Amino acid sequence: MTNETPQKLYYPSEEVVKNAAVSGMEAYRALCAEAAQDYEGFWGKRAKELIDWQTPFTQVLDESNAPFFKWFADGKLNVSYNCLDRQVNNGLGDKVALIFEGDKGDVSKVTYKDLLGRVSKFANALKSLGVKKGDRVVIYLPMSIEGVVAMQACARIGATHSIVFGGFSAQSLADRINDAGAVALITSDGQNRGGKALPLKSIADEALASGCPSIKNVLVVKRTGGETAMVAGRDIWADDLLATQSDVCEPEWVEAEHPLFLLYTSGSTGKPKGVQHSTGGYLLHAILTMKYTFDIKPDDVFWCTADIGWVTGHTYITYGPLACGATEIVFEGVPTYPDAGRFWKMIQDHKVNIFYTAPTAIRSLIKAADNTPAVHPKNYDLSSLRILGSVGEPINPAAWEWYYENVGGSRCPIVDTFWQTETGGHMITPLPGATPLVPGSCTLPFPGIQAAVVDETGTEVPWGQGGILVVQRPWPSMIRTIWGDPDRFVKSYYPADFQGKLYLAGDGAIRDKDTGYFTITGRIDDVLNVSGHRMGTMEIESALVAHEKVAEAAVVGRPDDLTGEAIVAFVVLKGARPTGDEAVKVIKELQNWVGQEIGPIAKPKDIRFGENLPKTRSGKIMRRLLRQLAKGEEITQDTSTLENPAILEQLK
Ligand code: WTA
Secondary structure (H helix, E strand, O other): OOOOOOOOOEOOOHHHHHHOOOOOHHHHHHHHHHHHHOHHHHHHHHHHHHOOOOEOOOOOEEOOOOOOOEEOOOOEEOHHHHHHHHHHHHHHOOOEEEEEEOOOOOEEEEEHHHHHHHHHHHHHHHHHOOOOOOOEEEEEOOOOHHHHHHHHHHHHHOOEEEEOOOOOOHHHHHHHHHHHOOOEEEEEOEEEEOOEEEEOHHHHHHHHHOOOOOOOEEEEEOOOOOOOOOOOOOEEEHHHHHHOOOOOOOOOOEEOOOOOEEEEEOOOOOOOEEEEEOOHHHHHHHHHHHHHOOOOOOOOEEEEOOOOOOHHHHHHHHHHHHHOOOEEEEEOOOOOOOOOOHHHHHHHHHOOOEEEEOHHHHHHHHHHHHHOHHHOHHHOOOOOOOEEEEEOOOOOHHHHHHHHHHHOOOOOOEEEEEOOHHHOOOOEOOOOOOOOEOOOOOEOEOOOOOEEEEOOOOOEOOOOOOEEEEEOOOOOOOOOEEOOOHHHHHHHHOOHHHOOOOEEEEEEEEEOOOOOOEEEEEEOOOEEEEOOEEEEHHHHHHHHHOOOOEEEEEEEEEEEOOOEEEEEEEEEEOOOOOOHHHHHHHHHHHHHHHHHHOOHHHOOOEEEEOOOOOEEOOOOEOHHHHHHHHHOOOOOOOOOOEOOOOHHHHHO
């Protein structure tokens, strides 16, 4: 965004403003002022109002061991109680909690009462296997009611879940199980995606065969009905175990700081980090953002299209909507099956009011609608929609405008929510009945969140000048630590450069010189964002060099119209540099290898071979140069420090 042309603002309609939880910019500013005046009072008041505590807390924020902050530490609660029992007790037992739509179009609905029963049975099943408070349970399940049930069941008994996305490989699964020291694995025979039945249990078996000594049991949910090998004494069909369980399970009351879940995400080094979240603070932000950002109303049907394998699926499928007593959609399939009108048809069929998806999905559906007019959203009745959301990566203005006009009928505000696995919930986002919108900008911080753009010394830069995005105060739903690696937590998020006082998001940002609106300019570390998925370049490099033919590899990102960023790998083989058909063959081989090592989402789109990589005389790989090469740009920078300039020609 240039700061020369004034931004075009999109205002919410009077109708939206009138009924919104945060109605108008004055209301937004009042909330920010309330937090600025009495920070702990702001969060404490809402934590009391929005959460049912078994033991009330007396202290809001404990900063004595910063940056290991504690929130509501002497309070006790249970998340599953707040999501389920509370709704049933409030007369919502017969309300539909989940509408599941399968890949093939099969629909089933679960009421709050039913869901409480199913979660309780599942919780009892876990207990019968000896799983107890504080144990880690890894969940490797497709999008399903059982996925939500398994997560809620862990929360109910105080076990800490760690979901591994169903697209991750056996190796990735094994690494996460071992890092977490999980005692049980919950998986399914397979998953349905785009008309195909894909295996899951066999991948889990491969992971366990590679050595996961902490796992005692594997609970297997039936989905595809495919043939499934079961290991006696270790593997159990969920149906068999559930059949004998009671549907009543007293919730385990846990301390507010008790780890609700770990979720592994990519960082700047090769090893994914287990982001640890709390119970009380996390739940508070999940509820508060449902109310303020999504303006959730009692009769709303809410649809977040994320997978439960990502943080968006945690906060805005499993926890936020249920804690607010909403009805939400759980979708197993993909946006392009049976055709690219699937999302629009589902919005029409289920009368969705709030729709939350990722820019990468929007861009691919724009392309599909351009090519096949029949799947254009104008062919569907989308009049039920009230609010649209975007998450995961910057949304380019052209996609924003298309989404706004064609999906939202120029009537629905788009909340472009900036946040991260580490932040637990929205950090910078418009509020639909308050914030005038600018395509491509996530606008202003959520009330109570103190975000800023600073330079290398931690000093705020003037509006209009780019810099580093930081958060100046701890907030309730923030990451508590990296599982098993507190030093890495401090180094990654509270670096010494800022005297350990500022949370480093890892993104660059710029504020508009007139409105102060934030625009995220992309990661400032070695993390790529491909189709809204975070990938560490070092992770992909380690996978590549683990291949027997590879001597050295460097991975960078390049802008991509569809996926936001695309992965480009520069590779030096141990043997001769391949050309022609041989190169094509090795590229395929390496792509598949990375797919197997990490998962299909990590496959490099482009692989180029050189006899060496461009390095300085001191042996440092010149990544900035590689980024230019990846983009196909002319090399303009000084290459005089380069050890071997001839290499550049090979890598073009
Ligand atoms: C990026 C996903 C611009 C950002 C919730 C961040 C965004 C990373 C936005 C976190 C947005 C997420 N605008 N960039 N609205 N939302 N990002 O942990 O680079 O999977 O650091 O969490 O995605 O990705 P993660």
